[in-house]
Amino acid sequence: MNKTPVTEELRFEVNGHQIAAKCWGDRCATPVLALHGWLDNAATFNRLAPQLRGIRLIALDLMGHGYSDHRPASMPYYIWDNVMDVLGVADQLGLEQVSLIGHSMGASIASLIAGAFPERINKLVLIEGIAPLVTDPQDTAEQMAVAIKKRIRLQGRVQKAYSDYESAVKARMNGRWPVDSEAAKWLVERGLEQRTGGYYWRSDANLMLPSVMRMSELQVESFLRRVVAATLLILGENGIPQSDRRISLVRNIRTERLAGGHHLHLEEQAAGLIATLINEFNLD
Template identity: 85%
Template sequence: MNTTQTQTTEELRFQVNGHQIAAKCWGDRNATPVLALHGWLDNAATFNRLAPQLRGVRLIALDLMGHGFSDHRPASMPYYIWDNVMDVLGVADQLGLTRFSLLGHSMGASIATLIAGAFPERVEKLVLIEGIAPLVTEPEDAATQLAAAIKKRIRLQGREAKAYSDFDAAVNARMNGRWPVDAEAATWLVERSIEQRSGGYYWRSDANLILPSVMRMSEPQVESFLTRVTAATLLILGDNGIPQSDRRIALLRNIRTEQLAGGHHLHLEEQAAGLIATLINEFDLV
C-alpha cells in the first residue's frame, strides 16, 4: 500500500563559496529544519518517497555540488568528499541554523558523519541510511591511488558525453544501474539529472564525479571522526544493501541500528520507505 502523503514542495537556491547549491524542500516553513544529503550520482529527488511521510520537520534536501541543479566544481578541481562539509555548513549558516539534524543516504551519510565528527557542537541528531563513513585508502596504497586517478583523468580528457535518444532511455538506464530502482524512482532522479541538448539527452551531473578519488583518508583518520560524534544516531541498513563495518558502528557512542528488507536504495522502495519513515518519526528529529 502506498502510504506517501501529498505535501507541498519548494525549490531553494543558495550561494555558497561562489557556487550555487540547489535544494528541494518538503514540510511547513515553520517546522524543524533537517538537512538531507543524497548518495553518489543521485540528487535531492532521492527523498521523494520518504520525505512526505516525515512528521513535524521541514526536510531540506540538497543537490550536492556536481549533482542535480547545483553547480559543478571547477574543471581542474577533484571531487573530495570532505569539501561537501564546508558546502553543507554554508547552507546551514544561510538558514541561520546553529544546531541541526542531518539525514544522509550512502555518500550523504558519510558526509553527515564527517560534519558531526568535525563539528559535534552543531549536529543534534543523525539518521544514516546505508552508509556510515567514507571509503578509505591505507597509507601504503596512497601513491598507487594517486597514479591510477591521474591516469584515468588523462585517458578520459576530451571524451564526448554519452547521449540518450529520449528521456525514457535515460530512465531505463537508471533503473538498471549498479543499484537498481523502480520506474517511478528512476523518473524522479532522471528529471533532476538530465538536460536536452542538440543530439539528445545528457546527464547534467559532472562527468568528473565518476573519476577515481585522487586521495582518500585512511581508516584511522575516519575513525577519528567517528569517535568525536556526540549526536544520537539512527543507522538504517538494507538486508541486500552494502555491508557496513561493525567496528565503525561500535565507535559511534550513541547509536541505534535497524535492518530492513531492501537494497541499497531502500528509502526509494515503497514498502521500506514507509518503515523508514516510522523509525525516523519515532527517533524524533523535532
C-alpha cells in the same frame, strides 16, 4: 485525511557557487538537511519526505549533482569538500545546530560533519552508509597515480547522450543499485537535460573519476569517535555491508535492519518503515 506536504525549490550561494535544494513541509517547521548518494540528487527523498512529520526537509543537490553547480574543471571531487558546503547552507538558514539525514555517500558526509563539528549537529539519520571509502596508507601513491592518469586520459571525452528520455530511465532502473520505474523517473527528471544531440546527465562527468586522495581507516575512525549526536543507522538486508567496528565507534547509535536494497528509502514498503523510525526518532 493528510494533506500533501508543501514542496518548493531553494537556491543557496555558498563559497561562490550555487547549491540547489528541494524542500518538503511547513516553512515554520524545524529544518532538517538531507544529503543524497553518489550520482543521485535531491529527488532520492521523494518517497520518504512526504511521510515525515513535524520537520521541514531540505534535500540538497550536492555539488556536481542535480541543479547545483559543478566544481571547477581542474578541481577533483573530494568528499570532505561537501562538509563546508553543507555547513554553509546551515549558516545561511541561521542554524547553529541542525539534524542531518544522509543516504550512502550522503551518510558518509553527515558523519564527517558530525565528527568534525559535533557542536553543530543535533541528530543523525544514516541510511546505508556510515563513513567514506578509504585507502591503506601504503597504497596512497598508487591511488594518486591511477586517478591522475585516468583524469588525463579522459580529458575532452565527449559525454554520452541518450536518444530519448525513456532510455535514460531504463538505464537508471538497471544501474548497479537498481530502483523501480517511479524512482528512476524521479531521479532522471532532476538529473537529465536535453541539449543538441540528445539527453545528457546534468551531473559532472568528473564524478566518475577515481579519487586522487582518500583518508585512511584510522583517519575515518577519528571522526566517528567524535560523533556525539544521537544516531539512527538504517541498513538494508540486501544493501552494502557496513563495518561493525565503525558502527561500534559511534557512542550513541541505534541500528535497524530492514528488508530492502541499497536504495531501500526509495522502495515503497521500506520507505514507510523508515519514515516511522525517523518520526519516532523525533528530529524536530
